[in-house]
Amino acid sequence: PRNLVLVLGDQLDLDAAAFDGFDAARDAVWMAEVAGEATHVWSSKPRTVMFLAAMRHFADALCAAGRTLHYTLLSDAANQGSLQAQLDADVDRLRPAVLVMTAPGDWRVLQVIKGVAQAQGLPLVIREDRHFYCTVREFAAHARGHNSLRMEYFYREMRKRHGVLMNADLPEGGQWNFDEDNREAFGTAGPGPVSERAVFEPDAITRDVIALVESHFATHPGRTEDFAWPVTREQGLVALQRFIAERLPLFGRYQDAMWPGEPWLHHAHLAAALNLKLLHPREAVDAAVAAYHAGAAPLASVEGFVRQILGWREYVRGIYWTRMPGYAEHNALDANEDLPAWYWTGRTDMACLRDAITQTLQYGYAHHIQRLMVTGLFALLYGVKPQQVHVWYLAVYVDAVEWVELPNTLGMSQYADGGLMASKPYIATGKYIHRMSPYCRGCRYDPAKRTGDRACPYTTLYWDFLMRHEARLSANPRMALQVKNVARLNDEEKQAIQERAAAIRSGGVA
Ligand code: FAD
């Protein structure tokens, strides 16, 4: 071929820039399923199924569009096992004049492809990823113009630049942010009937992939029995419409709430479809804004949803691409514990963690507050090495791709970047979880206790965290109040907290 267009597992968009000027007579597309992408982290079965099933459906869409495709199956005898070796072998065989691609999402993958092109002496054309609202260059310019990088300023700039929820120069409804309205818990009666998430029964292609993953990656974490994610653009659009019509109205209000055995609640469950590029973020944002204008959803919900996509999602991508590769190595709090083994099984007595991890392994999904304030918070307080936390998050979620996962994990949840993403560590005792859910009622621990046999590990570790990082945290005005409380503890209490924290870390309490 003249141009060989490289398509990665998270670039499944027929209209991507890589296809600009595609000439069916002279160009061809390259895709490959390689085991290395499922083993460089211990990728969970649902996540691997998500990628491979979406890739195979996309391959069909490419063929239907008349584009010549060279596709390597995981089970092909000649499969080389890694992205680098597979591309190298295929370039040898196909002898293209030029390699063309849309900018990849992962820094690591970009290096691999550049390396192959260079070794082969082939030109590599990398095109802008039009999927995003903000280019990396624009983000870098924004970052240069601000001393402290804060999502809120970036988000306002994006709202103005793209005219989203704006009345001339003013934000719709007179305020930029409705966060205060978006923190309700469910009452004692629970969430009540929540409209079911969109379920897509696996078709023959996806069933094949499930069988393949079960045999190739048998020991990997997670289950495939309940796999029902959208794996085509059409299904992604259905999932989006269902969310907008049925769950968006209450999305904002209950964004932070949790309920045992209820993984889906009022969330969108669209991150995987967006990250694999089955859906365009503009489609999601436009649909939500249209629902607001039609009177079908309140502004607080719509603004909350828009902020996640136009704000956070674009912001973390900018951080990732302007800070890599160094970003992945940060460990500002010098956290060096190993991730407890039960993160991979859910076998713990802590009710909130057990539920969050069990559903994660079952579906490849947990909502934001479960990720941030249950699994993430525990790892932060425990002092797990951020790189191990990163590996876990990248492995277990169907929507996990590094550009979005890494800043959320290392920065937002573990404070490992020392305050670039978040102005202070998100720390809390078990009382936060108690406020947002009924988990503590069914737990052997007590969120109000920091010492003794029934002490909630979050609560013990919270105080231990404040004590361990007192000097650093008291320099942060936003933490001063929390840190001051340490001074109220007498030596005996401090020692009891430290002893209990040590028991938790040694696995005596789990
Ligand atoms: P909703 O809550 O319904 O939100 C709607 C959409 O907004 C999401 O689909 C997503 O595209 C976007 N969004 C929301 N929050 C964020 C955020 N903080 N950063 C970027 N986009 C956001 N998101 C991923 O897409 N992939 C990841 O690997 C990932 N890892 C995370 C790890 C940690 C430790 C934390 C705290 C968050 C992580 N997030 C990740 C962000 C967020 O938790 C998920 O996007 C969200 O839970 C996905 O579920 P949903 O589609 O139902 O989202």
Ligand code: SF4
């Ligand atoms: Fe979680 Fe602690 Fe509540 Fe148990 S008591 S559910 S561990 S917050």
